[in-house]
Amino acid sequence: MSSAASEMTATGAPNRSGGMVFLKAFAGLFLRDLRVLTRELGPFLLRVGMQPLLFLFVFTFVMPHMSSGNPMAGGAGTSFGTILLPGLMAVAIMFSGIAAVALPLSTEFGITREIDDRVMCPVPVAAVAIEKICFSAMQSIIGALMVIPMAIWIPAKPVYPEIQNWLLFALVLVMSSLLAGALGLTIGASVNPKQIGLVFSIIVVPITFLGCVYYPWAGLKQMVWLQYGVLFNPIVYMSEGLRAAVTPSVEHMPVWAILLALTFFLGILGSLGVRAFLRRVIS
Amino acid sequence: MRGISPDAAEIPLPIPMNSYIVEIKALKKVYEGKQRVVALDGIDLEVRQGEIFGLLGPNGAGKTTTIGICTTRTLPTSGTVTINGIDVVAHPARARQFIGVVPQFNTLDRSLTIYENLYFHCRYFGMPHSEAKSRSNALLAQFLLSERGKAYPAQLSGGMAQRVQIARAIAHRPLVLFLDEPSAGLDPQSRIAMWEAVEGLRKEGITVVLTTHYMEEADALSDRVGIVDRGRMLALGTPQVLKDTHGARTVIDLKLRNIDGADSIAEKMKVLAGVDGAERIPEGVRVFAGNVDGLLPELIQVCSPLGLRDISIAEPSLETVFIHLTGRDLRE
Ligand SMILES: Nc1ncnc2c1ncn2[C@@H]1O[C@H](COP(=O)(O)OP(=O)(O)OP(=O)(O)O)[C@@H](O)[C@H]1O
Ligand SMILES: [Mg+2]
Numbered sequence: 001m002s003s004a005a006s007e008m009t010a011t012g013a014p015n016r017s018g019g020m021v022f023l024k025a026f027a028g029l030f031l032r033d034l035r036v037l038t039r040e041l042g043p044f045l046l047r048v049g050m051q052p053l054l055f056l057f058v059f060t061f062v063m064p065h066m067s068s069g070n071p072m073a074g075g076a077g078t079s080f081g082t083i084l085l086p087g088l089m090a091v092a093i094m095f096s097g098i099a100a101v102a103l104p105l106s107t108e109f110g111i112t113r114e115i116d117d118r119v120m121c122p123v124p125v126a127a128v129a130i131e132k133i134c135f136s137a138m139q140s141i142i143g144a145l146m147v148i149p150m151a152i153w154i155p156a157k158p159v160y161p162e163i164q165n166w167l168l169f170a171l172v173l174v175m176s177s178l179l180a181g182a183l184g185l186t187i188g189a190s191v192n193p194k195q196i197g198l199v200f201s202i203i204v205v206p207i208t209f210l211g212c213v214y215y216p217w218a219g220l221k222q223m224v225w226l227q228y229g230v231l232f233n234p235i236v237y238m239s240e241g242l243r244a245a246v247t248p249s250v251e252h253m254p255v256w257a258i259l260l261a262l263t264f265f266l267g268i269l270g271s272l273g274v275r276a277f278l279r280r281v282i283s
Numbered sequence: 284m285r286g287i288s289p290d291a292a293e294i295p296l297p298i299p300m301n302s303y304i305v306e307i308k309a310l311k312k313v314y315e316g317k318q319r320v321v322a323l324d325g326i327d328l329e330v331r332q333g334e335i336f337g338l339l340g341p342n343g344a345g346k347t348t349t350i351g352i353c354t355t356r357t358l359p360t361s362g363t364v365t366i367n368g369i370d371v372v373a374h375p376a377r378a379r380q381f382i383g384v385v386p387q388f389n390t391l392d393r394s395l396t397i398y399e400n401l402y403f404h405c406r407y408f409g410m411p412h413s414e415a416k417s418r419s420n421a422l423l424a425q426f427l428l429s430e431r432g433k434a435y436p437a438q439l440s441g442g443m444a445q446r447v448q449i450a451r452a453i454a455h456r457p458l459v460l461f462l463d464e465p466s467a468g469l470d471p472q473s474r475i476a477m478w479e480a481v482e483g484l485r486k487e488g489i490t491v492v493l494t495t496h497y498m499e500e501a502d503a504l505s506d507r508v509g510i511v512d513r514g515r516m517l518a519l520g521t522p523q524v525l526k527d528t529h530g531a532r533t534v535i536d537l538k539l540r541n542i543d544g545a546d547s548i549a550e551k552m553k554v555l556a557g558v559d560g561a562e563r564i565p566e567g568v569r570v571f572a573g574n575v576d577g578l579l580p581e582l583i584q585v586c587s588p589l590g591l592r593d594i595s596i597a598e599p600s601l602e603t604v605f606i607h608l609t610g611r612d613l614r615e
Contacts, residue, residue: 021380021409028406035403036394116390117400117451120354121407122380283357 025123029131032118037139048096048143052088052150059084060155081159083250085151086242087213090176092143093238094211097180098187098204100136105188106196109280119281129185129277133270136181141173144242161246168255172241175262179234182266185273189280211235216243218251234265304459304490305330305353310362312348312514322348324514325362330459330492335485337505338494339601341611345514346494347387350461353492354384367458380408383452383460383489387467389444391436397447398423398432401454408455422450426480442473449480453489460484462493466500478504498601510605517608522601529604532559532571534597537582539567540590551585567592571607 037044060081108115118128151159163169191199210230212220217240220227230236241262243252252258305328312323323345330336338346351357353364355375364371369378392400401422405415423429426446436444445465452460462481466474481504484491495501501508502522509519518525539545542565549568552561557574568586572578575596583591597603605611 024409025407028403028409031406032392032395032399032403035399039394112393113386113388113390114392114394116384116386117392117404118407119356120379120382120384122376122409124376281356283351 022123022127025121026127026131029118029121029128030135033131033135044139045146047099048092048139049146049150051095052092052147053154055084055088055091056081056150056154060151060157060159064156081151081155081157082247083216083243084214085147085159085161086246086250087215087239088151089144089147089242089246090211090213090235090239091208092147093140093173093176093180094183094204094208094235096140096143097136097177097184098200099184100139101132101181101184102188102191102199103196105132105185106191106193109189110193115281125278125281126274129189129274130270132185132277133178133181133273136184137174137177140177140180144173144177162249163246164248165245169245171259172238172245172262175259175266176238176241179238179262179266179269182269182273183234186269186276189273189276207233207235212239216240216251217253231261234261234269237261237265302332303329304332304367305336305492306363306365307349307353308363310349310352310364311360312345312352312357313360322514323352323359323362326511326514326516328509328516328519330490332458332490333485333488334506335481335491335493335504337501337508338492338511339496339498339501339508339605340494340511341496341605343513344496344511346496346511347463348514349511350384350463350492350494354382354461355379380455381458383455383457385445385448385452385460385462385465387463389436389441389448391444391447391451393436396433396435397428397439400436400447401451404451404454410455418454422454425483426450440473442469442476445469445473445477446480449477453484453487457489459490459492462491464494464496466495466497474500498605502601508601510601510608512605512609518604525601525604526599529607532573532599532603532607533575534603534606535570535572535575535579535582536564536593536595536597537567537570537586537591538593538595539586540592542567542589544589548585548589552582555581555585 105115115128119125121128148161151161187196187199187203211233212230213235217227217230217236220230237253237258240253241255241258243250244255244258307326307328310323310326311321314320314322326345326349338349340346348357352359353366353371355371355378358372366378367381369381371378391397392403395403398419401419402415405418406412410418420429420432423432426449428443428446428450431439431443436447439447449460449462449465452462465477465481469477478500481491481493493500493504505522507519507521508525510517510525518529520528539548545563545568549561549563552558552568552570555578557572557576557578558570559573560571562569570582579594583594597606
C-alpha cells in the first residue's frame with residue numbers, strides 16, 4: 001500500500017499528495033460558506049444584531065427614561081448596561097453559532113443531502129465538521145463585536161468597554177465562538193429538522209437565561225444551589241470570560257477557571273459534535 | 284443458482300493486477316438493527332481501467348450499498364475494497380482523490396449556482412482560483428450547460444441536474460466515476476443525453492461503474508455487467524457472454540384461466556421441439572425456448588384445454604438472463 005503514492009503518478013493523474021491538500025480543501029470549504037454568507041449579508045446582520053439592539057434599547061434607554069417605581073430606573077440603569085455588555089456579546093456568540101451551523105446543517109443533512117459533495121473532499125470527514133465550527137466562530141466574532149458600538153450609541157448613558165488585556169479578550173472571544181460553533185454542530189448533527197424549534201426552546205433559551213448573561217455569576221451568592229448548578233452551563237464561562245475581558249471592574253470568576261472551563265467544554269462539545277456529524281454521513 | 288457460476292466467468296485477459304482500478308474482495312455488509320439486513324453477502328469484483336461496468340439488479344439488491352462502500356461512505360462489515368490500490372477503509376481521504384460520485388438522488392448544493400457548484404467542487408480538490416474557473420467553464424460547455432451557469436439547482440430539469448452532477452463528479456479528474464441509478468426518474472430523451480455523456484467519459488479514459496435496474500441501460504452502456512441479487516453476484520461478464528450462457532432463450536409466459544392442470548401442461552411442453560424448459564409460475568406456465576419459429580401455435584394449442592388468458596414474450600436480453608438466474612422478474 002506504500003507504493004500508492006508512486007502509483008498515482010504512474011496512472012497519469014496529477015500528483016495529489018501532501019499536507020497542502022488538507023489546507024486547500026479546508027480553504028475551499030470556507031470560501032464556499034463565505035460565498036453563501038455574503039449572498040445573505042443583510043439577513044445575517046439583522047439576525048445577529050436584532051436581539052442586542054432591542055435589549056439595549058429597552059433596558060438601557062427606555063427603562064432609565066421611565067419615571068419612578070421602576071427597579072431598573074435611576075442609578076441602576078447605567079450599571080446594568082455595564083453588566084449587560086459582555087452578556088449580550090455572549091448571547092450574540094451563542095445565537096450566531098446556532099444559526100450558522102445548527103439550522104443550515106439540519107437541512108443539509110435532510111432530504112437534499114447537500115452536504116454529500118463536501119463530505120467527498122479528499123480530507124478526513126472530521127475536517128468538514130471542524131470547518132463548520134470555524135466558520136460559525138467567524139460569524140460569532142462578528143456578532144459579538146457588533147454589540148460594542150451598539151452599547152456605546154444606544155443606552156441613555158454610553159457603555160464603553162474597558163478592555164485592558166487584549167490578549168485575554170481575543171482568547172475569550174475566539175474560544176467562546178468556537179464553543180458556540182461546537183454546540184451548534186452537536187445540535188445540528190444530532191437533531192432532526194422538525195425538532196430544531198423545540199431544541200431551541202428547551203435547550204438554547206434556558207442555557208442562555210441561566211448563563212449569567214443578565215447578571216454576574218457573583219450575584220448568585222445568595223442562592224448557592226443555583227450558583228453551583230449553573231457551573232454545568234458552558235454559557236456561564238462565555239459571559240464571565242467576556243466580563244473579565246471587557247468590563248473587568250465588574251466582579252467576575254477567576255480568569256484561570258474561565259479558561260480551563262472553556263477549554264474543557266470546547267473539547268467535550270467539539271468531539272461530541274464531530275462524532276454526531278460522522279454518524280450522519282458514514283453508515 | 285447462487286454464486287458465480289463457472290461458465291459466467293470473465294474472459295481471462297493477460298492484464299497485470301495493478302490495472303484493476305476497483306478491486307472488491309469478499310465484501311459483506313450487515314445492517315444491524317431491529318431488523319437485521321444482510322445487504323451484501325460476499326461480493327467479489329474487479330473493474331479494469333477504462334471500462335464501463337454495469338451493476339444490474341432489482342430494488343434492494345445491494346447496488347447502492349456496494350457503491351457506498353467503494354466511495355467511503357459506508358463501512359463494510361468484512362471484506363476489502365481498494366481504489367487504485369488504496370484501501371478505502373484504511374485511507375478514505377486519499378481514496379476520495381480518485382473517486383467521483385453521482386449519488387442516487389440530486390445532492391447539488393442548493394445555496395450555490397450551477398457554476399459555483401462546479402467551481403467550489405474544484406476548490407475542495409485543491410485547484411487554485413483560475414484553474415477552478417476555467418475547468419468549471421469547460422465542463423459547462425462540455426455538458427451543454429453554459430447558458431444555465433447562473434441558475435440555481437432548483438431551477439433545472441431532472442435531466443439537466445443529472446448532467447450537472449456528472450460534470451461535478453468528474454471535475455477533479457477522478458480515475459473512476461461511480462454512478463448510482465443515473466437514469467432514475469429521467470425521461471427517455473434525457474436518458475439518452477445522459478448515456479451520451481457517459482460514453483463521452485470513455486474517451487477521457489475515466490473508468491465508470493454504474494448501477495441500474497434497467498437492463499437496456501446495462502446492455503447499451505456497459506462493457507461488462509455484473510448481475511446482483513440479494514447481496515450476491517450471480518453472474519459477471521460482457522452482455523453478450525451473459526446472454527449466450529444464461530439467457531439466449533426467449534421467455535414465454537402463458538397465463539391460464541384454469542391453473543389446476545398447469546403442471547401436466549408444463550410437462551407436455553417440455554418435449555416440444557425448440558423448448559428448452561418449462562416450469563410452473565403462479566399464474567400458469569413459463570416456457571424457455573431457443574427457437575420460437577412455429578412454436579407459438581403449438582403452445583397455444585397445448586394450453587387451450589385450460590383456457591389461455593394472456594401470453595407475453597420476452598426476447599433474449601439481460602432481462603431473460605436475470606429471470607433465468609433468479610426465477611424472478613427484475614421488476615418484481
Ligand atoms: N442504512 C440502512 N439501514 C438498514 N438497512 C439498509 C440501509 N441501507 C440499505 N439497507 C438495506 O440493504 C439492502 C440493500 O439496499 P441497497 O440500497 O444497497 O439496494 P439497491 O440495490 O441500491 O436498491 P435500489 O434499486 O432500490 O436503489 C436493502 O434491503 C435495504 O433495505
Ligand atoms: Mg440504490
